[in-house]
Amino acid sequence: MQSLDQLVRDASELATGRPVPMSPAETEVARQMQICNACRYCEGFCAVFPAMTRRLEFGAADIHYLANLCHNCGACLHACQYAPPHEFAVAVPQALAKVRADTYAQYAWPPAFGALYRKNGLTVALALSAALALFLVLAVASQGSLWHAPLAGNFYAVFPHNTLVAMFGSVFGLALLALGIGVARFWRDVQPAQEVPAPGAATEAARAALTLKYLDGGHGEGCHDEDDRATHARRRWHHFTFYGFMLCLASTSVATLYHYLLGWQAPYPVTSLPVILGTLGGIGLIVGPIGLMRLNLRRPALHGDRAQRPMDHAFIVLLLLVSVTGLALLVGRETGAMALLLAIHLGTVMALFITLPYGKFAHGMYRVAALLKFAIEKRQPNRLALGAD
């Protein structure tokens, strides 16, 4: 297939008007897409294949777009007449997964930090959260005794409110800024300026993201975990994780409003909105990540890129640590261990925030951008007029 690779590269040069030195992972996607585009049996599964049929050639930008449009559901792999051991060796979920990780690194901001995606593993995550927790624990200890008389859940007696806001607000803000710039760079690359978003595109993209539409297999029976059986497991655990995360964010946001707008100071009672939202979110963030981790460990090699497991695991474990330590803090906030529990929880949250822009969290941002591009693109007239119709 060497000549095919070369020809595909030539084709993309012609298409884009400039030489595009494609990476081996990108070249492999272009090779597989050329086969898929001549077959098209998988068109009903997801957005990737309808997007593919609007193209005859696959340049780097097309490949980055398709890579981030793919939800890695595995349906096309099991249905593929050209999957290994066939000599065409088509394994689209794997080929796209490899490019997907590269796009995170390539568009990362600051660019020098792109390499962090490859280094962001479980060890880094655990070491970072342990170090930050230890640092905060020592900070508490240096103020007096680590074990204190019960403070009735008053966190600000340990860390002043403004200190917390300054620390976490700035790190979270920076994380979002870094990711936002990365996604904007991606968008500039994949989305032609002349394509004007039609009404409804944004709504459709948002719905697809929020419902995980493309994990339903196109037939509504779900996606693939271990073999050719379709289940809703991944969708379910991802919903627990995502909505758990959002509930936790909502909890913090409501508490912030209480603090600044209404002047209500924490601690809030167990029946208050922030605590209820946080508790529900925390439970989601325990159940979801455990489910996702189980599925991740059982997934066959051809379903994705094994090399990304450390990044996946780091994110899953950090989410789990945040929720477990958060709920532990809720349970123990009336006791003398509150300061210790708070320091540990804040350490893990800080580790999560710091690794956000250079880890698995990025997939959500790039995925939404790709879904938006798909929703815009499908509303454009198709330039191709293939003879068979």
Next chain:
Amino acid sequence: MIDVLVIGGGNAALCAALTAREGGASVMLLESAPPEWRGGNSIHTRNIRCMHDAPQDVLEDAYPEEEFWQDLLKVTGGITDEHLARTVIRDSSFCRTWMRKHGVHFQPSLAGTLHLSRTNAFFMGGGKALVNAYYRSCERLGIAVRYNAPVDRLEVENGRFVAAWVNGERIAARACVLACGGFESNREWLREAWGQNERGEWPSDNFLIRGTRFNQGVLLKDMMAHGADIIGDPSQSHCVAIDARAPAYDGGICTRVDAVSLGVMVNRDAQRFYDEGEDFWPKRYAIWGRLVAQQPGQIGYCIIDSKAVGRFMPPVFPGVKANSLPELARGLGLPEEAFVATLNAYNAACRIGTFDHTVLDDCHTEGVTPAKTHWARPIDTGPFYGYALRPGITFTYLGLKSNDRAQVYFKGQPSDNLFAAGEISAGNVLGKGYTAGVGMTIGTAFGRIAGFQAAAAIQGRIVPAAYVVEGEHAVA
């Protein structure tokens, strides 16, 4: 002892196994391939042609029985059996309910196949997804599936199936369904069937097999030895011109090159040999395999210019590209002078009207032989592209004579416990030609009939001949 032994592992075999199991029989299925290659030619299919009198989920408009029958009559040139054909056609009007029950999903016709949106229901994910669903259903229903189990021969006594031999192991059963395909993967047999031509070539040596490597025709030969009644001409096969770079087996659908009607076809000597614009490509693609097989070296070259790019389904392999016709001839290894002369003669003969690839337009040639009767435009706008094409065999027509109960015949007598379905007996309905999705229609109908009859046979029940398998809706 097992009640029903199903030999084969593709669509028809799976339909037979599932239906026999639903009929209360214990069932074992023997697939000669390993799990990763299971499903025979069915993994390369994508749709089933279905009769319907009104719009049905993914099927538009109507495709009545009579129209389906007329289409079949036309493509087979009359080499069919009206009673069997109508049995199959009627089954196709409701078999999809049963297919769905066993996990098959349907989708609207794919991009580039709108011409089939009325007549053909597409499998979501294609034939391999269908095969996977059926195997999963087999597992759920407790059907014993054995892989790597090629049957060498059958024991047949007085027209009754007794046992099958697999790698030296004897497997006895009360009834048997043969659904193990044709012989298209058997190189020796193809050589024998096609023979040697006037140039001293063995044409079939240059054929590519579009489907499975496991259709060796072992049991077809064995049944011939047992004196089973045979139908069909061994030299007939569904033969398409496909990219010469396609793999020897399992190239499937993506190796086709749909550009023929947009350009010209030349042979090894750079001579044109047939009207490229005779009719719409979907109606003509299946004649080009045989046309190429008759050319020296069994190779043809499809030549287009840049006006054609983007007007046909993208081919899996990129064409040989050149900025001039002489350069293209060199790139394709064709005699340069003859090639340029042929193209110049064709170009000069083009009478350009209003080009429209969606109708039989008025662009044609005058004064060249063979003429190109539609879509004739000069090949004059570089870059130019050329694709080498070879005959690709999809399936063979030679098979076992059978009836509307899918019974196999021995000297004019139907067997009461040996049945056939799928490619091995498709020739009863489709003696020649092809139309999209009809192989799956025949395989599904006769698979279900064979399984139903086999389950009935072991219970000693006599089932009316023409009946429909639809669970409690079974009708005579």
